[in-house]
Amino acid sequence: MTLTFQDLGLSSSLMQSISKMGFEEPSPIQAQTIPLGLQNKDVIGQAQTGTGKTAAFGIPLIEKIDVKQEQIQAVVVAPTRELAIQVSEELYKIGYHKRSRVLPIYGGQDINRQIRSLKKNPHIIVGTPGRLIDHINRKTIRLNAVHTVVLDEADEMLNMGFIEDIESILSNVPSERQTLLFSATMPDPIRRIAERFMKDPELVKVKAKEMTVPNITQYYLETHERKKFDVLTRLLDIQSPELAIVFGRTKRRVDELSEALTLRGYTAEGIHGDLTQAKRMSTLRKFKEGAIEVLVATDVAARGLDISGVTHVYNFDVPQDPESYVHRIGRTGRAGKTGMAMTFVTPRELDIVKNIERTTKRKMDRMKPPTVDEAIESQQQMTVEKIRSIIDSENLAFFKRTAEELLEEFDAQDVVAAAIKFMTKEPNSVEVKLTEEAPLYSKSKNKGRSSSSSNNRRRGDYRGRDGQKKPNNRSSSYGDRDRGKGNNSKRRYSNSK
Numbered sequence: 001m002t003l004t005f006q007d008l009g010l011s012s013s014l015m016q017s018i019s020k021m022g023f024e025e026p027s028p029i030q031a032q033t034i035p036l037g038l039q040n041k042d043v044i045g046q047a048q049t050g051t052g053k054t055a056a057f058g059i060p061l062i063e064k065i066d067v068k069q070e071q072i073q074a075v076v077v078a079p080t081r082e083l084a085i086q087v088s089e090e091l092y093k094i095g096y097h098k099r100s101r102v103l104p105i106y107g108g109q110d111i112n113r114q115i116r117s118l119k120k121n122p123h124i125i126v127g128t129p130g131r132l133i134d135h136i137n138r139k140t141i142r143l144n145a146v147h148t149v150v151l152d153e154a155d156e157m158l159n160m161g162f163i164e165d166i167e168s169i170l171s172n173v174p175s176e177r178q179t180l181l182f183s184a185t186m187p188d189p190i191r192r193i194a195e196r197f198m199k200d201p202e203l204v205k206v207k208a209k210e211m212t213v214p215n216i217t218q219y220y221l222e223t224h225e226r227k228k229f230d231v232l233t234r235l236l237d238i239q240s241p242e243l244a245i246v247f248g249r250t251k252r253r254v255d256e257l258s259e260a261l262t263l264r265g266y267t268a269e270g271i272h273g274d275l276t277q278a279k280r281m282s283t284l285r286k287f288k289e290g291a292i293e294v295l296v297a298t299d300v301a302a303r304g305l306d307i308s309g310v311t312h313v314y315n316f317d318v319p320q321d322p323e324s325y326v327h328r329i330g331r332t333g334r335a336g337k338t339g340m341a342m343t344f345v346t347p348r349e350l351d352i353v354k355n356i357e358r359t360t361k362r363k364m365d366r367m368k369p370p371t372v373d374e375a376i377e378s379q380q381q382m383t384v385e386k387i388r389s390i391i392d393s394e395n396l397a398f399f400k401r402t403a404e405e406l407l408e409e410f411d412a413q414d415v416v417a418a419a420i421k422f423m424t425k426e427p428n429s430v431e432v433k434l435t436e437e438a439p440l441y442s443k444s445k446n447k448g449r450s451s452s453s454s455n456n457r458r459r460g461d462y463r464g465r466d467g468q469k470k471p472n473n474r475s476s477s478y479g480d481r482d483r484g485k486g487n488n489s490k491r492r493y494s495n496s497k
């Protein structure tokens, strides 16, 4: 029998919130972490992307909040502003009926306004390390009543150079506390933090044969650097994703790709660490609302992002290492939904695919780059479907006389063919500029080569949050067989079974 949230002995106000959020049953990491959290045990949690780690710590954390006590009782530390916002929104929803107060605290926001918000006695704060330290130093935050600390995406905080800040935060909260740490990997510095600052932590590692969830179908396409862009646009035409994320290796790449896609008639925008906070937020908002179909991003920019409705991930440039592959494709196939991931590799990069497959213990299927004809064919197919649905649903009386006239003059087949041609998106060959990237060499072959995107790994990169997407009726006949399955309003995990 599967465990229910009821079995976990949650209070009625939390049960109410959880059911309003549409969660039917706990995900595996939740089933294991929530009881430990409620027993005040320290926990180190590791689980696949998109499997509900936020609620895994959020539910016990909020259960333990005493709303009558007007003090900060829990601190969640997250690597970026967008992630801090995303986590605090999820905690707000979980604590909605309990009326617990959550405040996100991050850099780039007016500090005086934050100080005023802090005076309103939030029960929980979710902050980025730098800004939390700032408030600790200014003594504008009182942490003496904190009984729970959560470190979310600890390895990412390490990558971003926050390790000392985290140590300093942990030294500033009462030692009689519970600490929960979530990390995709456990490099030594994180292990040391666990040894130094945690009490007998219980390791909750959701056993998964594979690092990636099974509901993402994974493909690789062998293609030459110069052909990648055409392959991408053909795939976009054929697969017609609802929302797609295209990953590029560098910031320049992201800028050039989003510009090139726009020139070719796609609604695309890019996010990376050099853009202003306001710009990144507005781009993410548009993407969540469906006003942008294609989001082009660097690895770090998209980490942890929980955007519902991302159906396709394209690795325009092969990812640096297996971990970044796992995080990239993990932007789709979240909460049990299905997704597709396509990784472009140049012939010299084929080793990297092998290496990823070895690490994730999952084979990628080979997909042949589509030809122009296939792209046109599928566009035609879409036109035909459009015509079918117009015939089914619309009153065409007004157009019939003209149709008769045309049919008197021409052969029926010619008339229909002309109409299909007119309605079908022609392949667009507007010239675009893309600077070539050198192939990435497999690490095992070429140790010590510095990573070309490491300059993206810096403070203040960002994430965003789930949103609703406008309905999109486009459909296609190729490559997206699983699309839309599982997008029902009840949210259920199927990837654990």
Ligand SMILES: Nc1ncnc2c1ncn2[C@@H]1O[C@H](COP(=O)(O)OP(=O)(O)OP(=O)(O)O)[C@@H](O)[C@H]1O
Residues within 6 Å of the ligand: 022, 023, 024, 025, 026, 027, 030, 047, 048, 049, 050, 051, 052, 053, 054, 055, 303, 304, 305, 306, 330, 334, 335, 466, 491, 492, 493
């Ligand atoms: N029990 C549940 N049933 C259905 N949906 C859930 C459940 N728990 C969480 N979700 C939803 O699943 C989505 C992914 O959750 P979350 O962002 O916490 O994943 P994560 O494990 O932290 O992923 P990442 O490793 O990418 O950070 C969210 O939209 C969340 O609301």
Ligand SMILES: [Mg+2]
Residues within 6 Å of the ligand: 053, 054, 304
């Ligand atoms: Mg997360």
